[in-house]
Amino acid sequence: MTDSAVTVPTDTRKDPLTWPFFGLVFLLLVPCWVGGALIDLPGLPKNAPVTDYVAGFTPALAAVLLTARAHGRAGVRELWRRGWDRRGTGWGWWVPVLLLSPFVYAVTYVLMQVTGARVLTQPAQGWLTVLLFVPVYALLAVGEELGWSGYATEPLQRRWGALRGSLALGAFWWLMHVPSIVRSGQDGTLVALGAFGAVFLRVLWVWIFNNTGGSVFAIIIAHTVANLSSSFVPSVPTAAAGPLVALLGLAVMALWDPATLTRFRGARSRRTGDTRPR
Structure with missing residues (x-):
């Protein structure tokens, strides 16, 4: 009897939990954390350790290695293709993709000026630095989101639903940044605010992700804009925007169905029992 050919799926979204x-990302980050403690290069945007510009690629590296092991080169090509696929992102969703972070940091800046709140300031950056960091932050966003959005988001949602999956991913995402956050000199208050900001920002991004047909490209752009906004709005460190990000995230949680984040709470699914993100 002749065995029939078996086609190996290359869609990384079908992978198990x-x-x-997450374990591989952690292991890849350890040398970056050690290097960050040993190398001091002050003056970078957000007071970030220089090794952060290497650490940002660890999620993509982990995703590529695991995808190659499971699906070979075809799977890796599919993973990379998702990072550049703009289909499914309606024009209306480009508004939060492009304007969410500038809005958050601009409002936070105004509130800080009005209330007189003072937190750890960031190194001042000129416009030339801003322009130089556009491609840097775009590459770093690719390095992170091919892993977080392209590899991990959908398996977590299948297990726990959109809301709980995004909260879990946001918590891990923040934990992986803690050594760099501490190294940047942030105090306990900013660390706590940063935790809220990271977790709820991931909720907002998964909300965008699900409503754009699972567009990794849209989240790469949103991540790039977020890094630029948090680096160059005067005197507003990333964590300072945490309360406003949390407020917006809570609004999404209150209004949208937690199973999918694609329809309002109480709205009937188009198909009975269908809780998959669309």
Whole structure:
């Protein structure tokens, strides 16, 4: 009897729950954390350790390694293709993709000026630095979101639903930044605010992700804009925007169905029992 050919799926969205991915990201980050403690290069945007510009690629590296192991080169090509696929992102969703972070940091800046709140300031950056960091932050966003959005988001949602999956991913995402956050000199208040900001920002991004047909490209752009906004709005460190980000995230949680984040609470699914993100 002749065995029939078996086609190996290359869609990384069909992979099982991604705990090996999180473990591999952690292992890849350890040398970056050690290097960050040993190398001091002050004056970078957000007071970030220089090794952060290497650490940002660890999620993509982990995703590529695990995808290659499971699906070979075809799977890796599919993963990369998702990072550049703009289909499914309606024009209306480009508003939060492009304007969410500038809005958050501009409002936070105004509130800080009105209330007189003072937190750890960031190194001042000129416009030339801003322009130089556009491609840097775009590459770093690719390095992160091919892993977080392209590899991990959908398996987590299948296990726990959109809301709980995004909260879990946001918590891990923040934990992986803690050594760099501490290294940047932030105090306990900013660390706590940053935790809220990271977790709820991931909720907002998963909300965008699900409503754009699972567009990794849209989240790469949103991540790039977020890094630029948090680096160059005067005197507003990333964590300072945490309360406003949390407020927006809570609004999404209150209004949208937690199973999918694609329809309002109480709205009937187009198909009975269908809780998959669309």
